[in-house]
Amino acid sequence: MNARERVLNLFKGEPVDRVPCFSGMGNITETGINELGYRFAGIHLDAKQMADTASTTYKLFGYECGVVPVDLCVEAEALGCVINVYPHAEGILYPTIKEKLIHDEAGMDSITIPEGFSEKGRIPLMREAIRLLKADIGNAVAVGSYVLGPFTLAGQIMELNDLLKLSFKKPDKVARLLDVCADALILAAKEFEKAGVDYITVREMGATSDVLSPRVFKSLILPPLRKVISEISVYSVLHICGKTNDIVTSMMDAGPTAISVEQKNDIAESRKKLGPSALIFGNIDAYNVLVAGSEELVRSTVRKCIDDGVSAVWPGCDIWPTVPPQNMKAMMDEITLYGGKK
Amino acid sequence: MADDAKKKEVLEQLRNGVIQYDEDACKEGATEAIEAGLDANEAIFDGLVSGMEEVGRLFEAQEYFVPEILMCADALYAGLDILKPHCKQMDLGVKGSVVIGTVEGDVHDIGKNLVKMMFDVAGFNVYDLGRDVPLDRFVDEQLKTDSELVCLSAMMTTSMVGMPKVIEKIKEKNPNCMVMIGGAPTSRDLADKWGADGYAEDASNALKEAIKMVAFLKKLRDEKAEKK
Numbered sequence: 378m379n380a381r382e383r384v385l386n387l388f389k390g391e392p393v394d395r396v397p398c399f400s401g402m403g404n405i406t407e408t409g410i411n412e413l414g415y416r417f418a419g420i421h422l423d424a425k426q427m428a429d430t431a432s433t434t435y436k437l438f439g440y441e442c443g444v445v446p447v448d449l450c451v452e453a454e455a456l457g458c459v460i461n462v463y464p465h466a467e468g469i470l471y472p473t474i475k476e477k478l479i480h481d482e483a484g485m486d487s488i489t490i491p492e493g494f495s496e497k498g499r500i501p502l503m504r505e506a507i508r509l510l511k512a513d514i515g516n517a518v519a520v521g522s523y524v525l526g527p528f529t530l531a532g533q534i535m536e537l538n539d540l541l542k543l544s545f546k547k548p549d550k551v552a553r554l555l556d557v558c559a560d561a562l563i564l565a566a567k568e569f570e571k572a573g574v575d576y577i578t579v580r581e582m583g584a585t586s587d588v589l590s591p592r593v594f595k596s597l598i599l600p601p602l603r604k605v606i607s608e609i610s611v612y613s614v615l616h617i618c619g620k621t622n623d624i625v626t627s628m629m630d631a632g633p634t635a636i637s638v639e640q641k642n643d644i645a646e647s648r649k650k651l652g653p654s655a656l657i658f659g660n661i662d663a664y665n666v667l668v669a670g671s672e673e674l675v676r677s678t679v680r681k682c683i684d685d686g687v688s689a690v691w692p693g694c695d696i697w698p699t700v701p702p703q704n705m706k707a708m709m710d711e712i713t714l715y716g717g718k719k
Numbered sequence: 720m721a722d723d724a725k726k727k728e729v730l731e732q733l734r735n736g737v738i739q740y741d742e743d744a745c746k747e748g749a750t751e752a753i754e755a756g757l758d759a760n761e762a763i764f765d766g767l768v769s770g771m772e773e774v775g776r777l778f779e780a781q782e783y784f785v786p787e788i789l790m791c792a793d794a795l796y797a798g799l800d801i802l803k804p805h806c807k808q809m810d811l812g813v814k815g816s817v818v819i820g821t822v823e824g825d826v827h828d829i830g831k832n833l834v835k836m837m838f839d840v841a842g843f844n845v846y847d848l849g850r851d852v853p854l855d856r857f858v859d860e861q862l863k864t865d866s867e868l869v870c871l872s873a874m875m876t877t878s879m880v881g882m883p884k885v886i887e888k889i890k891e892k893n894p895n896c897m898v899m900i901g902g903a904p905t906s907r908d909l910a911d912k913w914g915a916d917g918y919a920e921d922a923s924n925a926l927k928e929a930i931k932m933v934a935f936l937k938k939l940r941d942e943k944a945e946k947k
Contacts, residue, residue, distance in 0.1 A: 461851075463824065471877045472823040473851060538789060538829055545786040587903070590787040619903065664876045664904060694876055 380441035395717035399442035401578030401697035409433025428509035454500035480534035507572035523714035526581025527558035561671035585619030639693025648686035663692040733766025739789035745798035759805035820848030827874035
């Protein structure tokens, strides 16, 4: 069973020979970038560089997927935000939004999706990157992409500060904005599907229980999230960072094929709540364990994830590119040693 | 000097105004405090800050979440803006200035703004560099202002890793300067490893840490008052 079959079988609910180890979020490494002679700041704007880089985590370490893009600004940019890729930065700086679209409460009502959205910003570049990645390693691994969740996208196109207060003071207004965001995300997801992705992760990072109450999550966040996920025809994964134990049931209610959680989630408890057949992906700490931890810590964390009951060992966030190669190797070695035992 | 019953009533109004995120109540309370001749510092600490302490507790108990905290902060500022011009300069024997900002690559500033608020309350000179701040600017601003504290904030793992560079540069040029780091991905371990003097992992903790600092200043103030 190769990595692709393993991951696709898992999504289908069919038997796998062992727990897969992959991600639906960014997982490029500095080792991979350097091998190709690229610069981090350059790969966001060049489909070939993006796809080449994304393939290296599989080629160098046997990681069981290929995922593009690398940053989180694709949809906001296509909606009209100006982004900063920090072209001159020496180290690794992820692109951010330089100019918001909505500057005040009134602006929330006038926001619309631009005509020809699927040709705006880097959406065409994304289609190309997915095609290239698919042609390169698509027979060996599942190829994935991601979109943001509606609330997280809304937090990019307007001041997060205002969005949070208004979700309390004027939930109807926010709900309308989230619905527009949902429509934009659906359009983006459909383009990625056309290009051939096998699965799409929906990253609703801003709606963690560290920030919003489970009650607001249910009333405000869930409906547009459900809308996006119901329109995704490939396999879907819903990811939320931070504390999520109180909302895992709602996350499942949103209708994804699988949910993804990070290290603040108690997996054993989530597994108890959601039952044996639910697909729960997680929850390796992508920085403190993978980057800053020892090989032994990486190995013991992989084992703990499996013992707690994850369906796939997967990092809680983007893998930070400076991850030491020996830690990537340790993770993949441990998954083959321990992943078939349960 | 205001009588005790009036004083209690006004302090209670300020405190509740913050807890119930009622900007008007805080404005009214602050105006009444001035008219009744209350000490402005006392109105800030025993009214507004006391309310914010309760907000921190409600956040901890998961009764309040970030939207509520932000609204409470607005209410606090509504009162603070009125009271501040009436504050006597607190003589604490420390200069009390702080450089604060969100590091380059990160555009999230909610936690940073909450900590800034507590420094505003404490009467610090706050040099707020904003968000997405190039690392060298922290170093330059610290040197320029001779601030004794620098606060670095990051919400994303992907931007946090710039922090050790800033800490190293600041400590190299000015070993006595204290550095506090904050934001979801930071930890005590990282703070120790990177040579930071303090850390706060989330809004609640940032608030608590900042309240602790302010409470410490308040203690100094009270001790000074007793000696007089």
